[in-house]
Amino acid sequence: MPLANSSNLNAFLGAAVLGVISAAGMYLVEHYRxxxxxxxxxxxxxxxxxxxxxxxxxxxxxxxxxxxxxxxxxxxxxxxxxxxxxxxxxxxxxxxxxxxxxxxFYDLSDDEPTVTSSTDLEKALKLIDQKLNTGSLEQLEDALGNLRDLCMEYPEHTELLWRIGKAHHKIADCCDDQNFIREQISKGIDACELALKLKTDCPDIHKWYAILVGSRSEYVSLQDKISDGHLFKKHVDAALALNPSDPSLHHMLGRFDYEIAGLKWYERKVAAALFGEPPNATYTEALEHFMEAEELANFEWKENKMMIAKCKVAIGEYKEAVEWLERANGCKLGDNSDDKIDTEVNILLDKYKSYK
Incomplete structure (x- = not known):
């Protein structure tokens, strides 16, 4: 499904590795000890x-x-x-x-207990996923509470942990208080970092860790923003390698390349001075990712169509850009991000209407 607010993926400057902090996620461990x-x-x-x-x-x-x-x-x-x-x-x-x-859920051996009612857990997760996808703040908070309760029965269960990260991100996306948003993003990152320590071959863990890292970019210094950009790219690539048919991952990679391609010369100089290698991506590469996302998506994705149009503008294909803007304008999904995207689409249509 498309991200609830893909604008949070903007402004990643990416170019160096930020190691996973060894103490990350420990608040969850202590919470269940x-x-x-x-x-x-x-x-x-x-x-x-x-x-x-x-x-x-x-x-x-x-x-x-x-x-x-x-x-x-x-x-x-x-x-x-x-x-x-x-x-x-x-x-x-x-x-x-x-x-x-x-x-x-406990056997009689001396080993750690194993889950014996996976069907019940799957049913619970299905209901939680429905709540996480509604967008309602009340439903999101309810889902987060359900996940915490399940963690009592299934401590350090990765399917719960990455969903906790997702819940914190979506709750943050519903609020305006900057301190509250930072707190939610931080908690979500901690949950996903703990999940990554426990399991490295789950695409959803990498995906939501990348989204959360990207979401904190506007709250950190330029140096941390550049580091987080590389961390974002690293985990999107990891998620895509595990699940190449996820259209949202291709969209995220397209957003990353689009922002890198649009860096000013002095921003590249800063990245090179701090990390020895400047970021590198082109609008054509970004366009390829957005087109792949468009092909894989089984729904009308307004924002992805708009980003295809913006790439077309950037490489000088204005007539095709207008065609994609008109397609985007014809999508009415009714979600919370529609108004903002509609405004941008209409501004671009007015600017390039002469190429129709």
Whole structure:
């Protein structure tokens, strides 16, 4: 799907590697650390429940054998005693405020617990994705709360972590308070950095990490902006290598190349002085990425059409640029970014209408 606000991908100056900070994402680890005590208790209780269940089965077998022999009552007393023991364990479980769901995801080995109800998690993530794609602030905050709750049951689960990053980005995109936006972007980056430490072959982790890094570009120094530009490019490339059929990734790469191609000479000099190698991209390269995004998209993508037109203007193909602007003008998606894009499209149409 198209990004909720692709303008956040502007102004990346990119040209050097920024290493992943070793402490990134630790607020999430600390947030769930206390849950591990409760999880261990649930695990111990599960083991106790299994052991008592084994006692019950053995005694049931003994009772069956005793039925053909005298002293049957003696066996019944033993079973009654075992039932009393099991009842006691159930009372302890209730007193500990733990229900069966606390035991559901833990095996009886000494290894870390594994998810045994992946279908339930998939259903939960499907509902969360619907909320994340609505654009409503209330729905986004609700989705973020759902994700945090799920992290209690599935700590350090990468499918939850990158969605937390996405939720923070979308919440930031709905607000105007700059301090709040910076805070949301920072939390989203931390979540995605932790996800990257746990898994490196998930395109969505790389994608949303790149988007969040790009979103903070207007809040950092020029040097950090240039570093973040390279980091953005690195992770978009990684995501694209893992999922080459995602049109939004091609659009993001097109935006990056478009901004690099438009750098002023002194901005290139600054990048070269700081990092030894100036950024390099052309409008033609940007156009190729936007055309690829257009071909892969299964929806009418107004902003992508506008960017194709802007590339056409930049390389002097004005007649074709006007044609793409008219196509963009014919798209009415009704989302929050429509007004801003419509304004830019109309300005460009008025400026180049003589080439129609």
């Amino acid at each position: 206390q849950e591990k005590t409760r999880h261990q208790m649930a695990k111990d209780l599960a083991r106790l429940d299994q052991e008592l269940g084994q006692v019950r089965r053995e005694l049931d077998q003994l009772l069956t054998k005793k039925r053909t022999k005298p002293h049957k009552a003696r066996g019944s007393k033993t079973v009654s005693k075992a039932n009393s023991m099991i009842s006691g364990s159930e009372d302890y479980m209730s007193a500990s405020n733990l229900d069966s769901s606390d035991l559901e």
